Amino acid sequence: MTGFARYAELQVTSHFSFLRGASSCEELFAQAALLGIEALAVVDRNSLAGIVRAHEAAKTTGVRLIVGCRLDLADGMSILVYPTDRPAYSRLCRLLSLGKGRAGKAKCHLEWDDVVAYGEGLIAVLVPDEADDLCAVRLRRLREAFVDRAYLALTLRRRPNDQLRL
Template sequence: MQRFYEIGLRSNFSFLDGASHAEELVERALFLGLSGLGLADRNTVAGVVRLHAAAKLNGLEFRPGARLVFDDETPELLAYPLNRKGWGNLCRLLSEGNLRSKKGVCTLWEKDLLAWCEDLLFIAMPPPLASHADVETFETRLASLRSRLADRLYLALVPRHDGADQRNFAELDGIARRLGLPLIATNDALYHAPSASRLPMWSSPSASM
């Protein structure tokens, strides 16, 4: 039986999003029997070193990446380097966003993505799809990315546990089929256990591992 690989993980380096330390995330992954972890903190790779060290110490496969959150209408993307050049491109992309903003803020636009997208694999994270208009808008934006990123773009299936997952999964499956995008599952995990959540009450609902 193939074990689950959590590719949408955020750590406490995702300010106001993630809540768990690297060691806690690795310990939980081992307890759950996961095959590996992919770390994608919000517009940063600052947490990669600690999680890499914790994963290596425990023999857990690890992939470093980042969650790209844009200031225009570009969908949120998990970005994972395919090789050393890809890692350099990801770092340059994030540097572009950091240099144009005040300290602690990373402002990314689609043009940054297109300038530094080579040798990176991307996973599009769907927004809430509450209406047919939401579905059409998201699909249009994905189609534009698909034409530029080709076979390096995937679409995430993310459970929201809001009673609408079956409908949302059907919508995402339809988008994936029409655009020729592979689907990949993630819990979009923010912390290693529900008790670890330290997020403000107004934050959007999310999942633990």
């Protein structure tokens, strides 16, 4: 689409994130194509369940798929992770298997140390609730562990205090 800024949505949740996402990957990618969005990152919660369908939808629509996952850790920290290559994808799969093996059906129990142990080749993006002291501590930890692959997500939530929060 000429004249429009290039845009990639880096935090899409599909219906594979139970009670969080509502749309199928096919619907998400079809809508992205209509809007001229170049890429979608499917980051379901503690799961890669939507990736196969997202891959098929990406091929059908021409919208690029960015493979990712939202990790909700036991301490309340949430990070988006994106594998940069196949070995990193394999480590992410093993990390999720570890967390699901600890927690039982439909749950995942991951600690920060688990993420660090399996984090080679992952891009990590902190998704804070608020820009407070806890956010600063978590961002420092992320930077120490992921160095040049650590980022902070700023999300417009359409709430009254958005300008102050950003």
